[in-house]
Amino acid sequence: MKYIDKLRNSGLRPTKQRLQICEVLFNTQKTFHFTINELEQKIKNKVENKISLATIYNTVHAFEKKGYLKQIPVNSNQTYFDTNITDHHHFYNLKDGKLIDLENSDVGPINIKRKIDGKKIKSIEVLVKLED
Amino acid sequence: MKYIDKLRNSGLRPTKQRLQICEVLFNTQKTFHFTINELEQKIKNKVENKISLATIYNTVHAFEKKGYLKQIPVNSNQTYFDTNITDHHHFYNLKDGKLIDLENSDVGPINIKRKIDGKKIKSIEVLVKLED
DNA sequence: AATACAGTTTATAATGGTTCTAAACAACTG
DNA sequence: CAGTTGTTTAGAACCATTATAAACTGTATT
Structure with missing residues (x-):
């Protein structure tokens, strides 16, 4: 089905x-x-x-x-996955290891000005670590 | 000494x-x-x-x-460290697992507009994955 | 529907990065 | 110098992930 x-x-x-x-x-x-x-x-x-x-x-x-x-991409001994496959970013709560989605509008456009010869950008990911 | x-x-x-x-x-x-x-x-x-x-x-x-x-923060089975402790971002070459520094001027300022109650932002890290 | 084949599932073992253990050792204090 | 506490060490333990290879299932063919 x-x-x-x-x-x-x-x-x-x-x-x-x-x-x-x-x-x-x-x-x-x-x-x-x-x-x-x-x-x-x-x-x-x-x-x-x-x-x-x-x-x-x-x-x-x-x-x-x-x-x-x-x-x-998170520093953790376990791999984190997301069922949200749209381009977006994350908060990472260091205390409990939980992730929170950040809308693109919460971050604004990210413009990578530098280029690496012969390489394409596959993804741009922002991780915002949170502490108390 | x-x-x-x-x-x-x-x-x-x-x-x-x-x-x-x-x-x-x-x-x-x-x-x-x-x-x-x-x-x-x-x-x-x-x-x-x-x-x-x-x-x-x-x-x-x-x-x-x-x-x-x-x-x-990189998706890898090994943990990556940096002796450059200034605020900056990274390219990550998926082919060979090597990192390249991105100056802040190469990325522009990142402005996180959303806040999470009772939490402080500890760091903001951008990872740009590269492929051929 | 029966057959054959390639793709999947499975329990279990193996791998490998990281952390733990507890004994030997070294740096500091008085 | 002696006592204390912090550090180093080899090796064991841990645990997420991957590999293995045998049983099983979906699919195309007849």
Whole structure:
């Protein structure tokens, strides 16, 4: 149904596990940030059958490669992902390790004046660290 | 000599190992970026005696806490540090994992318009990912 | 519908960066 | 110099992530 075409169109077979993970990731009002650990918990709560941790890693990486998820650069021992794939930036609360979206209008345009020969800019990401 | 006071003034005993690591980190014309692994190699080359990996970790963390080093937020399995502790941003070359400093004048001022109650902004960091 | 093939899932092991441990050691104070 | 506290160290432990390889499933073909 909902996600089968999305997966097929990007060359990913719509397996039961992937469709279930799609439900958890994309069938929500709001986008959200997560670590693999947090996603594993969410899946445990929402999905009847067990999905192996390896599959969660595989799927998240597959979705990231296809552009359905973004990795957020943060200093942490865990990798943070975002289901909001639009260009935007983040607050990072050092106290609890939580991220908060910053709209582009909250930051203003960022104009990188310097160029590196033979290289293209793939992304520009602003991380604003918060403390008490 | 050179670094003894620096260390004493920040409440760190000027041990042989710390002074040697200071030489490697700070006794250079240019600032530089490094991972612990890279620093370990540099130390092996420049220092006669062996410094244990645990000491390298301890020292880097101590120096970071004192503000002599900065961590750079990058998505990588290794932590990146910078001996340039002034406010500035980075290019990140995805191909080889190398960082390049961006002067503030190359980016322009960044004005975060949104505020989070009860939180202060500790740092604002821009990461510009480069691809071919 | 049965078959074959390539893509997926899975439990488990392996990897590797980082942190912990606790014993030996070194810097400071009086 | 002696006592105390901070530091170094090798090695073990930790833990997020990746690799392995066997079982399984989706899909295209007949």
